[in-house]
Amino acid sequence: MNPFTSHTGLAVMIDSANVDTDQIIPKQFLSKVTRDGFGVHLFHDWRYLDEAGDQPNPEFSLNFPRYKGASVLLTKENFGCGSSREHAPWALADFGLRAIIAPSFADIFYGNSINNGLLPVRLTDVEVQQLMDEVEAQEGAEISVDLEALTVTSPSGATFSFEIETSARHNLLNGLDAIGLTLGYVDQIAAYEAKLPSWKL
Amino acid sequence: MAKTLYEKVWDAHIVIENEGEAPLIYVDRHLVHEVTSPQAFSGLRAAGRKMRAPEKTFATMDHNTSTKSASLDALSPMARIQVETLQDNCKEFGVRLYDIHHKNQGIVHVMGPELGITIPGSVIVCGDSHTATHGAFGALAFGIGTSEVEHVMATQTLRQLKAKTMKIVVRGHAAAGITAKDIVLAIIGKIGMDGGTGYVVEFCGEAIESLTMEGRMTVCNMAIEMGAKAGMIAPDATTVEYMQGREFSPKGEAWDQAVADWAELTTDEDAVFDATVVLEAGDIAPQLTWGTNPGQVVAIDGVVPNPADEQNATVRHSIEKALKYVDLSAGTRMTDVSINKAFIGSCTNSRIEDLRAAAAQAKGRKVAAGVIAIVVPGSGLVKEQAEAEGLDKIFIDAGFEWRLPGCSMCLAMNDDRLEAGDRCASTSNRNFEGRQGRGSRTHLVSPAMAAAAAIAGHFVDIRKPY
Numbered sequence: 001m002n003p004f005t006s007h008t009g010l011a012v013m014i015d016s017a018n019v020d021t022d023q024i025i026p027k028q029f030l031s032k033v034t035r036d037g038f039g040v041h042l043f044h045d046w047r048y049l050d051e052a053g054d055q056p057n058p059e060f061s062l063n064f065p066r067y068k069g070a071s072v073l074l075t076k077e078n079f080g081c082g083s084s085r086e087h088a089p090w091a092l093a094d095f096g097l098r099a100i101i102a103p104s105f106a107d108i109f110y111g112n113s114i115n116n117g118l119l120p121v122r123l124t125d126v127e128v129q130q131l132m133d134e135v136e137a138q139e140g141a142e143i144s145v146d147l148e149a150l151t152v153t154s155p156s157g158a159t160f161s162f163e164i165e166t167s168a169r170h171n172l173l174n175g176l177d178a179i180g181l182t183l184g185y186v187d188q189i190a191a192y193e194a195k196l197p198s199w200k201l
Numbered sequence: 202m203a204k205t206l207y208e209k210v211w212d213a214h215i216v217i218e219n220e221g222e223a224p225l226i227y228v229d230r231h232l233v234h235e236v237t238s239p240q241a242f243s244g245l246r247a248a249g250r251k252m253r254a255p256e257k258t259f260a261t262m263d264h265n266t267s268t269k270s271a272s273l274d275a276l277s278p279m280a281r282i283q284v285e286t287l288q289d290n291c292k293e294f295g296v297r298l299y300d301i302h303h304k305n306q307g308i309v310h311v312m313g314p315e316l317g318i319t320i321p322g323s324v325i326v327c328g329d330s331h332t333a334t335h336g337a338f339g340a341l342a343f344g345i346g347t348s349e350v351e352h353v354m355a356t357q358t359l360r361q362l363k364a365k366t367m368k369i370v371v372r373g374h375a376a377a378g379i380t381a382k383d384i385v386l387a388i389i390g391k392i393g394m395d396g397g398t399g400y401v402v403e404f405c406g407e408a409i410e411s412l413t414m415e416g417r418m419t420v421c422n423m424a425i426e427m428g429a430k431a432g433m434i435a436p437d438a439t440t441v442e443y444m445q446g447r448e449f450s451p452k453g454e455a456w457d458q459a460v461a462d463w464a465e466l467t468t469d470e471d472a473v474f475d476a477t478v479v480l481e482a483g484d485i486a487p488q489l490t491w492g493t494n495p496g497q498v499v500a501i502d503g504v505v506p507n508p509a510d511e512q513n514a515t516v517r518h519s520i521e522k523a524l525k526y527v528d529l530s531a532g533t534r535m536t537d538v539s540i541n542k543a544f545i546g547s548c549t550n551s552r553i554e555d556l557r558a559a560a561a562q563a564k565g566r567k568v569a570a571g572v573i574a575i576v577v578p579g580s581g582l583v584k585e586q587a588e589a590e591g592l593d594k595i596f597i598d599a600g601f602e603w604r605l606p607g608c609s610m611c612l613a614m615n616d617d618r619l620e621a622g623d624r625c626a627s628t629s630n631r632n633f634e635g636r637q638g639r640g641s642r643t644h645l646v647s648p649a650m651a652a653a654a655a656i657a658g659h660f661v662d663i664r665k666p667y
Contacts, residue, residue, distance in 0.1 A: 016522065017515050018394060018494055022633045027614045031265060031279035033239035033286050035347075045635045076515060078395040081428060081494075082631060083612075084330040085237065086346035107398060107430050108330060112346035165362060167222040178348070179250070182225060182356045185217055189253070189358055192216045192227055199451035199459035200229050200323060 002117035003175030008144040009071030020082035025091040039094030080109025203469035223360040229323035233260040235287040237328030241351035242290040253357040255295040265614040268604035307580020310334040310548035317447025321436040333424040337417035339436035365475040367400040371408035375482040381416035382647035386488035390498030397429030408482035414443040426495035490645040492523035507531035542625040543574035543655035547611035550628035551579030555648040562652035568600035569658030575602040577609040626654035
């Protein structure tokens with residue numbers, strides 16, 4: 001996994017609640033057998049006017065010239081709901097996003113993002129709205145996310161704290177391989193298996 | 202200390218719980234399909250790792266298979282590669298696979314329970330959010346991402362945080378014709394599509410206890426549509442009866458021990474839940490969604506809501522956005538909404554009882570002019586049973602198409618999909634924008650409601666003659 005310590009970048013916003021993973025990466029792009037190359041299809045049905053993806057939708061925020069090169073996404077509650085497809089964080093990361101800031105995330109998406117070094121940050125409704133207002137007001141506005149300090153800094157310099165589970169933070173900061181870590185407990189797993197009831201074997 | 206059902210299953214699966222670390226829990230059964238597994242197998246291969254317990258993993262192909270032909274030639278080139286990749290991976294890593302030529306092939310969440318792979322009190326995962334289905338057996342079952350699929354393959358465990366607990370009680374008995382689908386849609390309508398986020402939900406109350414195992418699967422299947430980590434229903438005599446004699450059910454002494462252990466899988470009387478929600482079953486009418494998320498639900502005798510009535514700005518904006526997408530105006534009676542497609546199938550509603558309920562509406566009637574309606578059994582075994590009962594003939598005589606098992610139009614990764622502007626009565630689980638095809642509109646309903654809408658050409662209240 002790619003480590004995440006801190007990141008400062010241009011912010012883009014999708015001012016909608018309940019953005020589901022079918023929107024983030026529609027099903028027609030799930031037939032690949034590799035993890036790469038999903039960024040071009042990110043938000044396909046919102047981002048392009050045509051099925052082929054040749055005509056960008058000028059009304060969709062990711063296509064606004066002022067947000068070109070954005071690496072921090074601001075959005076509303078319950079981001080990433082629906083399907084468990086990890087193609088969603090793969091697409092977001094491949095597009096160039098490093099952090100997503102929202103009042104809440106769907107559970108599976110939240111975990112999938114962490115497993116891909118894409119940092120989901122929960123702030124309050126009021127804080128997210130302030131960030132959106134500041135980004136809206138100033139072209140080129142950047143947001144900083146610091147995983148060591150557990151803070152988000154707004155374009156005007158306001159600082160907000162966030163929380164993340166301790167071991168997820170540790171793995172992200174160090175870019176650790178979760179499987180490799182668990183394989184260090186192979187004896188404990190074997191001991192657990194030795195005690196399984198016969199009907200579970 | 203008194204425990205909930207979830208806490209009992211959770212505690213029984215902790216392998217390691219270290220200070221400052223998410224607990225490591227054991228996975229008893231792992232289900233695999235073609236779409237979310239190839240990158241996990243590749244990851245194992247790249248790291249030179251083996252699967253820890255391939256005998257606890259069961260694979261099938263369902264998402265992008267064709268429901269018109271059991272030939273690989275019917276698939277798009279990319280879908281074909283994905284299906285063939287699963288075949289190769291299962292062979293290399295020693296995983297049991299029910300491919301498109303096998304009689305047990307089917308939707309992963311239909312196949313698992315009917316073969317007895319789904320076991321009460323176990324932890325079951327799959328790279329698919331509707332893994333929640335298996336909670337109907339008192340299992341802790343949830344969807345995972347592909348990185349976690351790889352983690353389970355390599356270690357047979359997962360790092361997980363303990364969820365909060367929610368009890369959803371459906372009191373009393375539902376009226377005739379009200380199905381598990383109506384009950385779960387009513388629940389989601391009440392608590393919203395993120396009302397269960399961060400929780401494992403236990404469904405209980407007379408209306409839940411009186412459901413068959415298939416009805417319970419429909420309810421738990423949609424736990425994810427309220428954002429819950431998992432949904433669970435305590436095993437009882439109905440569960441034990443269902444489990445008896447299935448291919449992978451415990452046998453002999455192991456069966457006796459299992460039945461004794463499963464009897465303990467109930468929430469203790471004085472256990473405390475973090476949240477409780479109560480519904481009266483008698484208040485539930487046939488339900489359908491009007492919008493673009495499963496929480497945007499209304500009773501069949503209701504109308505499309507008016508965003509002006511909503512105080513919360515974010516919710517109001519969501520309603521406005523949904524109405525624009527589905528092309529409906531506030532105040533429209535749901536029975537006045539016409540459809541041109543109907544889909545009966547998916548891991549929510551493609552089991553034999555679902556097909557019987559739809560066939561009861563279809564019998565001796567005809568699909569309305571201009572409506573295309575398809576029926577997709579959930580598995581090879583469901584299809585075989587339906588044909589033995591003559592349900593296929595009832596559907597075909599009424600003008601429905603009778604298809605091969607698969608996920609079909611629920612997520613439209615295959616060649617079953619809606620066109621822009623289509624409006625579909627669907628027994629699936631998600632009505633998200635574009636879910637069944639770009640620019641298409643989905644209304645989630647029960648199998649009987651979908652069949653009735655196909656016949657009438659618009660939604661109807663199946664409690665009345667139509």
